[in-house]
Amino acid sequence: MKGYLFLIIAILSMTFFSCEKETETETEKTATNNDNNNDYFYVKYQISGSTYFYIDGVSYNTENGSRSESFSAARSFEVICGPVNKNFVARITLTQYRGAPASNATKISVSKNNGPFAIKASGQSSASYTINF
Numbered sequence: 001m002k003g004y005l006f007l008i009i010a011i012l013s014m015t016f017f018s019c020e021k022e023t024e025t026e027t028e029k030t031a032t033n034n035d036n037n038n039d040y041f042y043v044k045y046q047i048s049g050s051t052y053f054y055i056d057g058v059s060y061n062t063e064n065g066s067r068s069e070s071f072s073a074a075r076s077f078e079v080i081c082g083p084v085n086k087n088f089v090a091r092i093t094l095t096q097y098r099g100a101p102a103s104n105a106t107k108i109s110v111s112k113n114n115g116p117f118a119i120k121a122s123g124q125s126s127a128s129y130t131i132n133f
Contacts, residue, residue, distance in 0.1 A: 039086060039112060039113055040082070040084070040085070040112075040113060041082060041084050041085070041088065041112050041113075041131050042080055042081065042082035042083060042110070042111040043061075043084060043088070043090045043108060043110055043131075044079070044080045044107075044108070044109040044110075044111070045077075045078065045081070045090070045106070045107070045108060046077065046078045046106070046107040046108075046109070047074075047077040047094060047104055047107075048076050048077075048105050049075070049076075049104045049105070055072075055074075055094045055095060055096055055104065056070060056095040056096065057069060057070040057094070057095045058070075058077060058092065058094045058095075059092070059093050059094075060079065060081070060090075060091065060093075061089060061090055061091045061092075063081055063082055063084045063088075082111075084131065085131075086131055086133075087130060087131060087132065088130070088131045089128065089129075090108045090110070090121070090128065090129045090131065091108075091126070091127070091129075092106050092108060092126060092127055093125065093126040094106060094125050094126065095125075104124060104125065105124065106124070106125065106126060106127045107122045108120050108122070108128070110129070110131060112133065
């Protein structure tokens with residue numbers, strides 16, 4: 001009988017004392033790091049007009065610095081950049097041809113961690129937004 005009691009105590013001891021537990025501070029630290037450091041964002045720049053719009057060029061910020069493109073007439077322009085980090089300054093600026101109607105609209109939308117894009121800034125010939133969420 002003593003042999004069975006010893007065996008039961010040994011099994012219970014191994015079960016309770018062999019598992020490691022995370023302390024609350026380690027768990028909280030991991031959660032905080034995940035919230036702050038692992039967020040990533042994508043920026044969508046858009047230009048649209050009621051008909052064809054005539055612009056000399058467009059410049060916008062990307063994850064690799066500023067980029068410029070030029071074209072004459074288009075119905076729309078859209079580009080997605082990223083991933084970028086929090087505090088990234090998203091900026092788009094277009095240069096109109098002289099005499100061209102100013103009926104364009106610029107938009108900046110942001111996606112966090114592959115979520116849906118949400119419009120964060122808009123303007124007629126430029127828009128700017130600093131990612132802070």
